[in-house]
Amino acid sequence: MTVxxxxxxxxxxxxxxxxxxxxxxxxxxxxxxxxxxxxxTNPEQLFAAGIAACFHGALSLVxxxxxxxxxxxxVEATVAxxxxxxxxxxxxxxxxxxxxxxxxxxxxxxxVERADSLCPYTKxxxxxxxxxxxxxx
Numbered sequence: 001m002t003v004x005x006x007x008x009x010x011x012x013x014x015x016x017x018x019x020x021x022x023x024x025x026x027x028x029x030x031x032x033x034x035x036x037x038x039x040x041t042n043p044e045q046l047f048a049a050g051i052a053a054c055f056h057g058a059l060s061l062v063x064x065x066x067x068x069x070x071x072x073x074x075v076e077a078t079v080a081x082x083x084x085x086x087x088x089x090x091x092x093x094x095x096x097x098x099x100x101x102x103x104x105x106x107x108x109x110x111x112v113e114r115a116d117s118l119c120p121y122t123k124x125x126x127x128x129x130x131x132x133x134x135x136x137x
Contacts, residue, residue, distance in 0.1 A: 001017055001018070001019055001020075001024070002017070002018050002020070003015045003016065003017045003018075003028065004016055006027070006028070011028065012028060012030065012042070012043060013028070013029065013030045013036065014027075014028070014029060015027075015028040016028065017041075017046075026040070026041050027040045027041070028040060028041060028042060028043065029041070029042060030042060031044065031081075034081065043081075044079040044080070044081050044092065045079070047079050047092065047094075048077040048078065048079040048094075049077070050121060051077050051079070051094060051096070051119075051121040051122070051125070052075045052076065052077035052096070053075075054119050054120060054121040054122075055075050055077075055096055055098075055115060055116075055119045055121060055122060056073065056074070056075040057119075058115040058116075058118040058119040059073055059075065059098065059111065059112065059115035060073065061115070061118070062111045062114045062115050062118070063111060066107075066111060068103070068107075068111075072100065072101050072102070073098065073099070073100050074098075074099045075096060075097070075098055075099075076096070076097045076099065077094065077095070077096050077097075078094070078095040078097075079092055079093070079094050080092065080093045080094075080095075094125055096122075098112055
């Protein structure tokens with residue numbers, strides 16, 4: 001993904017995000033809650049889509065391993081952007097809600113826990129992730 005700053009020279013507020021293959025190409029904007037017009041996609045929505053999809057994939061895998069059909073499972077992700085009270089910077093808060101109709105909670109709970117241990121996004125949220133930043137000329 002490549003992001004530029006757009007009209008406000010601020011990638012998060014007015015940028016454009018484009019994947020290397022061009023399949024994803026969209027304008028970014030601030031959500032209304034942060035003073036934007038809310039008329040476009042924001043980074044939290046993109047992250048929410050990624051974490052929900054990844055967690056759904058992990059849960060589908062463990063459901064199939066338990067001989068259960070994952071077709072009715074859905075995962076709703078809410079990602080909130082806010083201040084970090086420790087350093088005054090910013091942080092994200094993620095809430096995942098798994099909807100799995102007609103399953104006994106005693107059966108589902110250990111599978112959700114197992115999916116959490118497999119999902120790279122939830123691992124990243126808990127453990128952090130190795131990140132390299134290189135300044136290109």
